[in-house]
Amino acid sequence: MFWEKEIELLPASGLKQLQLERLNETLSRAARASWYAERLGRAGREGLSSLEEISELPFTTKDDLRTNFPCGLLAVPLDEAVRLHSSSGTTGNPTVVFHTARDIEEWGNLMARSLYMSGARRADVFQNTMGYGLFTGGLGMHYGAEKLGMLTIPIGPGNIQRQIWFMRQFRTTALHILPSYALRLAGALRETGVDPRRDLALRLAFVGAEPHTEGVRRRIEDELGVKVYNCYGLSELCGPGVAFECPEQDGLHLWEDHFLAEIIDPETGRPLPPGEEGELVLTSLRREAMPLVRYRTRDLTAFLPGPCPCGRTHVRLRRIKGRDDDMLIINGVNLFPMQIEKVLMKVPGVGDNYLIEIHKEKFMDRLVVKVEAHGALFRGTLKELEHLQCEIEELLKAEILVTPAVKLVEPGTLPRAEGKAKRVVDLRKIE
């Protein structure tokens, strides 16, 4: 039941046909929302005759959701909606997303399918450390985990010692966790003298909700003794469960029976071929309460060309590099925080946390990378670890073509976010 073989292995032609049917249902449903009725025009009334024609329809942006707050994109009477979620507002005011009972049901099914694909089973004990409430990471995953029949612990974030206590008491085998929090957990286990391989039963971790590198994945796998699977989603399209890694751990299968994906050049809006990096644009194919047509996620990724060895036919997304507005411009050089993280993760002396600061000095930008030393190497003073600063500086210089100042700090001393990690502080406007 959770391995939806017919759908997951559906050949491309069948998948495309299913998408077209569902796209046309979505267009006519969306047209019931006052705002879409006008924008979609004839496509809303008569549908499209091929998937390619979607490129003629206008995009929907986060700003459109804000401008039409709260109900302008609602496609059902309000009394048919059973839940609302709201995005965490990383990039401005929050947006509101409504769900019908069927939306919630199908989202849970997608989650269960995703979790099952990467090896979660009924006998697993699932500890969900994502925030419950308006953020979709908590409840979104929760429903799928229960559907699958796992013992689900809705612990939410924070209080790391309590997390560890639950892991020990209930022999937790699977975690849903922010990658930044997973690194912190590894540090806290070390400090507490808990060896995950000896003292815990962990075997799986599902990580997502924030950009992270392959290096971070490997580190979490090493330090917690688990297999880590990348999980992507966004509130506007439901939440986690839009795309998920299979056991190959090479790209995230985007569930094409539920979402129609395009990758566009963010400047021109034109579609890009497989392999080329651009902005992910998503159209929901099943959502009732608030269908979205050509929603610009601002997330940068690419379609991975070629079939996946697992046999699933649903297109794979490359690991998300970040949002287009995560890009930093340092003295005219473009830079993404994940390029820095990639380098940091190559250095074993680097610990659980880092922070990128940008200063203005004499009309020049100055990049400072603060890095916590690794708890396993730290012996009460940074003296013996000073060589790491130069080592990291050299590696960074080669990768990002900007000369940074690296500042090694004691473990646990950089600010920690309650939710998603804040990796960059831009002080240029303040200084």
Ligand code: ADP
């Ligand atoms: P907000 O937009 O306020 O952060 P959401 O909680 O809906 O609200 O977050 C969705 C966003 O989180 C995505 O658009 C993406 O930028 C980021 N995200 C989610 N999952 C991943 C992932 N696996 N890798 C990288 N980024 C992710």
Ligand code: ZN
């Ligand atoms: Zn696969």
